[in-house]
Amino acid sequence: MIATIQRRYSLDEYRTIADTSEEKCEYHDGEIVTMTGGTVKHSRISRNILNLLDNKLQNTNFEAINNDLRLWIPDYRRGVYPDAMVFDGALQFNGESQGDASRREDEVLNPVLIVEVLSPSTEEYDRTDKFRMYRSIPSFCEYLLIRQNKIFVERYSKQAQVWTYRDFDGVDQSILLESMNIELAIAEIYRGVEF
Template sequence: MIATTERRYSLDEYRAIAETAKEKCEYHDGEIITMTGGTLNHSLVMGNIFSFLHFILRDTQFSVINSELRLWLPKHSCGVYADAMIFDGKPQLNGDRKDEALNPLLIVEVLSPSTEEYDRTDKFRMYRSIPSFCEYLLIRQNKVFVERYSKQENVWTYSDFDSLDQSILLESVNIELAIAEIYRDIDF
């Protein structure tokens, strides 16, 4: 991620820029952050997990959304992009906005060298301000390693998975996610 300038932007200015920008850009309380491009493995991992979740949850009340929909974090005055999100029902939109959601249950981030620390720390802290948010997956793209954070009774627990033979129980949507599905056709 790269800050575009040191100038501060109003939310309306950001939204006007974001609607016509060639690259995705996030909004962080007045600062516009341009998102960097991904790698082949990042794209493949995201395609695998999105396709699997979309297929397995297709006849349920859950909605699986890709990285095109911005997540608005009111407490932090931030608009960010997650790699994938799951909602209970249709996403609750931010007022009359059609491009900003408010209420994911589960968020997925595929880690990149340039964003890994941010995804683990500041972004995760901001995500925790979402009342509905209760499950977080961090997925390595350069080796088999998935981290899962799960909230139960306002306490976050951690588990990790490093074998293609393992599966993750996604408690928020009550499904098993095989690690092998995440890393299907990936060359390390």
């Protein structure tokens, strides 16, 4: 993240700006944060993980979505763009409970899996504050953090309200995503990525 505009914006003002902006920007409880561009490694890893998830989840109730869809975190009034998300069944949209007039088809509420490809400028945020905010989402139960500068993937998984951690650093390893009962090969996550 490069620039934060200094004045505070209402959510409606942010949505108007986000709908017409050529740059992707997040909403952080009154602040608009412009997102930076990614690297080739980041783009390849993001593409690979989305393709893997999409292929593995065919003919299931799960759906993988890319980073064009905003995740709304109500408890923190944040609208963010994870690199990938997976949903179990129907997507829940922000505003559905208030009726169709306020329903936002660009803001989802209920991922089970969130994936972040780590960048030097966002790694600490993704690991700490962002992860804390994600944990306020009732459906959220698995988190993947993928480094782009070396083979290293971290998986956080929630069972019975307890989060567990495991990391993977071997190209011959696979990650079991328990919420979907699928395995992702580390070699496929990093396919085409040179170090």
